[in-house]
Amino acid sequence: MFSFCMTLEQSEFQQLTEVLIELVDRYRGNPAVLGAILAEFHDIYKKIPIYPSIVAMCLGKVVAAAKVDEIQKEEEIAVTLDDGRTISGKVVENNEKEIKLAEAHRTTFLPLTEKVSIEKSKIEDVRKLVREILAKEWPTLNFKEG
Numbered sequence: 001m002f003s004f005c006m007t008l009e010q011s012e013f014q015q016l017t018e019v020l021i022e023l024v025d026r027y028r029g030n031p032a033v034l035g036a037i038l039a040e041f042h043d044i045y046k047k048i049p050i051y052p053s054i055v056a057m058c059l060g061k062v063v064a065a066a067k068v069d070e071i072q073k074e075e076e077i078a079v080t081l082d083d084g085r086t087i088s089g090k091v092v093e094n095n096e097k098e099i100k101l102a103e104a105h106r107t108t109f110l111p112l113t114e115k116v117s118i119e120k121s122k123i124e125d126v127r128k129l130v131r132e133i134l135a136k137e138w139p140t141l142n143f144k145e146g
Contacts, residue, residue: 012052019056027063031107032078032088037062071099084108 020041027033040062044055071077071094078088079099085108089101134141 012056016052016056016059019059023059023063029084030078030080030086032086032105033063036076036078036088068099069094077101 023037024034027037037059041055041059044058045052048054066077071091073091073093075091076089077091077099078086080086085106087101087104087106089104091099092102093100130136
């Protein structure tokens with residue numbers, strides 16, 4: 001009988017997990033970038049699930065530093081403005097004064113300083129967000145950090 005044993009440190013999944021954690025930590029305030037990273041993770045992993053180290057390597061290249069004047073037409077970008085908003089989309093024009101985007105989305109993680117009322121008739125979808133799920137599902141594994 002053949003026995004195969006691999007420690008967590010030897011596992012390529014450990015590397016993939018570390019890359020994902022690092023990227024989430026780095027881009028926590030930029031939902032457009034996190035969305036792109038997660039979409040690429042999904043697409044790549046679906047194509048090559050037996051190569052998690054290649055997935056990890058590719059994820060590190062999803063987001064690249066760029067200079068405003070060097071942005072080219074058709075590139076997808078995420079821009080953080082001086083007021084904290086993030087706007088993402090596909091570049092249709094980059095001239096001396098502005099960058100024009102198509103398929104643009106605006107997001108922000110800035111907290112609102114007041115209560116917000118949302119008209120129920122305008123809600124298309126709502127999702128409940130459950131935090132600290134480990135403590136709820138597996139309380140014996142919810143170790144306190146050190």
